[in-house]
Structure formats: C-alpha cells, structure tokens
Amino acid sequence: MTAVESHPVLTAVPVAAPAPDADVVIEPAADSSSAKAAWRETLSAYVALTKPRIIELLIVTTIPVMFLAAHGVPSLWRVLAVTVGGYLSAGSANALNCWVDRDIDAEMRRTRRRPLPRHRVTAQQTVVFGLALGVISTLWFGFLVNWLSSGLALAANVFYVVGYSMILKRRTTQNIVWGGAAGCFPTLIGWTAVTNHLAWPPVVLFLVVFLWTPPHFWALAMRYREDYAAANVPMLPVVATERHVAWQIVLYTWATVGCSLALWPIAHTGLVYAIGAILLGAVFIAEAHRLHWSARKGVTGTALRPMRLFHFSNTYLALLFVCAAIDPLIHH
Template sequence: MTHVEQPVEAAAGSPATAAPPATWRDVVAAYVGLTKPRVIELLLLTTVPVMFFAARGVPPLGLVVATVVGGTLSAGSASALNCVYDRDIDEQMRRTRRRALPRHIVSPLAASVFGVALGVLATVVLLVWVNLLSAVLALAAEAFYLVVYTMILKRRTTQNIVWGGLAGCFPALIGWTAVTGSLSWAPVVLFLVVFFWTPPHTWALALRYREDYAGVDVPMLPVVASAHVVGRQIVLYSVAMVLVSLLLWPVASTGWLYPLAASVLGAVFLAQAVLMWRRTEGTEELSVIRPMELFHSSNLYLSLLFVAVALDPLITR
C-alpha cells in the first residue's frame, strides 16, 4: 500500500513548507480508520448474539471466530471503499475531515486495493470456515451498501438512510445462517428491528451535523425538513421498532428474559424519542433539542436488546 505526505497550510506571509512524512503508526492507524471500527463493533453486536440465539446456547467457538473475522473483513471492506467514493464530501465535513483520505495519509488507489483485498479475504473466510449462504449474504450486504446506498441513494434522496440502511441489517441474518445454514422468521424479525432502528439512530446524528450535510448537498432528512418533522419521524420509526422487537417472542418462542428486556428497553427509548420530539416544538436550536442524547441512547438500546437475545436461551432454556 502506498501513502502520500500530509499537506500543511502555509502561514500567512510565509512560504509553504512540506509536511513531515507520516510515520508507520500514522499509516497503520489510517488503514484501521478506513474500516470504521465503531461501525464494525455495532455490526458484530448484531451478529454474535444471534449465533447464541440460533444455537439455543453456546455456539462452537471456532465458528464464532470465523464468523466474526469474516464479518469484520467484509464490513471493513465496504467501509474502506465507501471512504474512497465519498472522499470529496468527507474532506468538507467536520465529522469526517480527519479520516485518512481527506488527510492524504492514504491514496485513493491504495485504499481501493485495501478495500477489495479485505472483501476477497472475507469471502474466502466465510466460504471455507462458515458456509456458502453466509458468504453470499455478506457479499450482498457489501454490494448493497456500496452501490445502492453510497452511489445511488445517499446524494439523491431523503430516504437514503431508510433503504440504504438495509445493508446494516444483514449481520442478523449472517449470524443465524452461520449456525443453522438456513434462514427462518426469527432472524428476519431481528433484521427488521435493525431496519427500523437505523433511521432514528442516524437522523439524530444528522440533526447534530445537518449543516455539514447541507454544505455538501447530501439531502438527509434533517437538511430538508424541520427538526419537528424529523422528531415526529423518529417517533414513528421508534414505535415500529419496538413493536417488531416484541414479535420475536411468539415467532421464536423465547423465554421470559427477552420479552421483558424488549418491553423495558422499548418503553425507555420511546419515552426519550417523544421527549426529544417535544423539545423541537418551535425551535431549531440544537442546544435545546439535544439530539446526541437520543443518538447515544439508540446505541445503548440496540446493545442491550441483542445482549438479551444472546442471554435468553442461556438463562431461560
């Protein structure tokens, strides 16, 4: 992989000076950053618990490791290639301007090769050590994220994250198929939970950075609609998310732990969504609306819900 030196701006009235070359630590950190580790953490959080649920106990350790490695490589591949495609807008947005490509630590060609290599490795790992269906689903998720979301929807429609977010729902299916080798209604329900969770999660973040998205002409809903409209949509999707989450109880015949956790977590999250919506009445001030509170709560909600998915068969079987 090649990298280029970081540019520096010349001070006013003084000649430009060359930036010192990036150290090997800078380069390693840059490549790791291309994979968006925080996104990978979230994806694995919806993969491993489903494996426990599918196994109705503890799945084979080797299978878990292979699925985690394959899933990490696949998600990292999609993220790296997304960074290549979006490098023009990433350079202009506060939230993303410190990524490797905007900082010119890694070249677009090197990042592309890196992304493709991760995708090939992911497919090999899943094919050899997991199964064909899981490998196909991982490839489908990666292609959907890159083509449908990044290239087609993101810069064209306010529904970008609604339908583009489908790519982030696939880990629930992959975790299930890794254990069972087939699909059923239980992972589909969890797929839909993540589907309805994604808009509230992302729109809360987009409210915080709506000026960034507006500056690069990405029509996220908070850019083209008032905060009050966005808040109402967040509440509606949150209601759908909670209702769908409760479907797992009858569909998969869970024990008592999961429906209890889904009910409590859902009620708390709905209360927070409604509270944020009420704070949008008559104001666009972020200091009043506090959307990042809901964003962080959404991460906690999904984390605890899927922990309950994993623990339910262990505790209540």
C-alpha cells in the same frame, strides 16, 4: 458484516537522502525510529478506513443471534470465524465508502479527519485495500463458515457501497431508510453461520435493525445538519423542519419496539428477552417523544439534544441483542 497513485505501503516509508557532507554521520537509530513511526501511521490510516467503531455495532448484532440460533452457546471457533470474517467484510464496505465519499468527507467537520481527506492514503490505495478485504472476507466466510453466510456478507457489502453510497445517499431523503438495510445483514449472517439456512427469527431481527436505523441516524444528522447541507447531501434533517424529523423519529421508534416484541412469540423466547425488550423499548420511546416535544415547543439546534437519543439508541440495540443472547441460556 457498509475509488490512483503508488503502492499502498511501500511509498509510506520515507527514504533517507544521501548525506551532503562526508563528515556528517546519519544516526541509524533515528532512521529506524522514523521508519517505524511511518509504518505505524500507515497502519493506523488503513485501520481507520475500516471504521472500527461502526463495526463494533455490527458485531453486537451478529454474535447474539448465533446464541439464539444455537439455543445456547455456539461453537467458539465459529464465533471467532464469523467475527473475523465480519470485520473483514464490513471493513471492505467502509473503506470503499470512504473512497466514494472522499469529496464530501473533506467538507464535513465530522469526517474531514478521515484518512483520505488528510491525504494519509491515496484513492487508489483505498480501492485496492477495500476490494482486497472484500475478496478475502468472501473466501473466509465460504471456506471457514459456509457459502450462504459468505453470499449474504457479499450482498451486504455490494448494497452498502453501490446501493447506498453511490446511488441513494446523494439523491433522496430516504437514503438512510433504504440504504440502512445493508447494516441489517449481520442478523442473517449470524443465524446462517450456525444453521446454514434462514428462518423467521433472524428476519424479525433484520427488520428491528432496519426500523431502528432511521431514528438512530437522523438524530446524528440533526446534530450535524450544517455539515450535510454544506456537502449537498439530502439527509432528512437538511430538507425538513426539526419538528417533522422528530415526528418521523417517533414513528420509527414505535415501529422498532413493536417489531422487537414480535420476536417473543416467533422465536419462542422467554421472559428475559420479553422483559428486556419492553423496558428498553419504553425508554427508547420516551427519548423519542422527549425530542419531539422539545421540537414542538420551538426548541432548535443543539438545545434539542438529539445526541442524547443517538447515544441511547446504541445502548438500546446492544442491550436488546444481549437479551436475545442470554435468553436461550436461561429459557432452554
């Protein structure tokens, strides 16, 4: 809002070979159908490089902040501009991440069906595509939103690709803790898109996402621990016991909920946000403790059901930001 071959699109379209026999007639419809299928497959591969499902979550943390910043309904044109620009920027970071991780993606069950491991695109095509999206998104934000939002989007892109993907991910168990900061920038971008300046409310929401990221991702990494181990990526669940990871999840979950409640006095939100943050936080904390209690009892592997916490963490963040968007519509 988060790297050499031939032309990225033209080479994907097969060229019909000359007929070996003059009596053989090549059906134009078949060629046309084959070409269309190839174009669709190529387009699908490029869309997959942007990781649309991840971008959905980034948009969920951007648009509600625009409502909060506007103390009501922001300009619909600006919302559209930020949504498109955010998709382009995050898509750029995700595509370049696919290039950086192409070797380990091929080793992991969760990622081996991505375009690069399946050879649906080349490394060079991925880099060109990712950089092109990055340039377009920077200019898009600059000319259609403002240059502060443009700079923040570019900073998030660079930090995700260089800071997380290239430096932190394969070197430290704290990779997702610090690298996850790249996914927090949409809160700042949504606010500055409306106000063209920073303030404490988006910083609080930045910290909410920052603290939420470790329990969210560590739950996923517990489920795919063998994948990360095979790829030699030192995610915390690979190098620590499940009980320790679960305890860290509990600590970060409490910190997330506590930080979310700080928005109430700082942004002068009303009861809609306060009640929503309390109820959602209570469930999130209960899920984290459930995981920890199971780990303490010696439950291991899939029996721990870490994906239950992972899926609820998505729901928690989405609904929390929805509350932040609805609150000014009622409170003001």
